[in-house]
Amino acid sequence: ARLGLPRTEDGWLAVGPTLQCFPEARPRLPGVFACGDAARVIGGDGAIxxxxxxxxxxxxxxxxxxxxVALLAAAPEGFPSGVPPLPPHRLREDFFHGVSVGARSMIVRGPLAIELGGLAIWFRRFLMRQYFALYRRAARGRTPDHSAR
Structure with a gap:
């Protein structure tokens, strides 16, 4: 609260599509980002x-x-030509979701819902292995470029 970061009315950290906390055209703090559950992306129209x-x-x-952060670090100190353009986060509304309620689980995508039944444990473990593989690649500096999707 003492950092003065922008917040939504509900108290979430407010970020622009580039996930910068100060996304204005000439940001005073271009290297301050927020992401994950603590942040809400505010579009150019002001909508969350x-x-x-x-x-x-x-x-x-x-x-x-x-x-x-890598793009900003590679830019000349003080950004004499301005802050380099940063890629925006892409909203993925069509991605599959896993939903668990009690002992039941399902995969949901739009209006489609598939109950997993006995596959729930296998699917969760599969998904966990995929996340861990992504973390290992990131730790080695080899992350896939998902921006083109």
Whole structure:
């Protein structure tokens, strides 16, 4: 609260599509980013994007922030030609969601819902392995470029 970061009316950290806390044209603090469950993306029209609180959303955002920090670090000190253009986060409304309620689980995508039954444990473990593989690649500096999707 003492850092003076912008917030939504509900208290979430407010970021622009580039996940910068100060996304104005000539930002005073271009290297301050927020992502994950603590942040809400505010579009150019002032509306909050309908991003979900899910692990994959945070992974996509963290990858984007890492690329943006690298772009800023490679730019000349003080940005004499201005802050380099940073890639925006892409809203993915059509991604599959896993939903668990009690002992039941399902995969949901739009109006389609598939109950997993006995596959729930396998699917969760599969998904966890995919996340861990992504973390290992990121730790080695080899993350896939999802911006073209």
């Amino acid at each position: 994007w309908p991003t979900m609180q899910r692990a994959i959303e945070c992974l996509w955002q963290a990858e984007l922030v890492a690329r943006s």
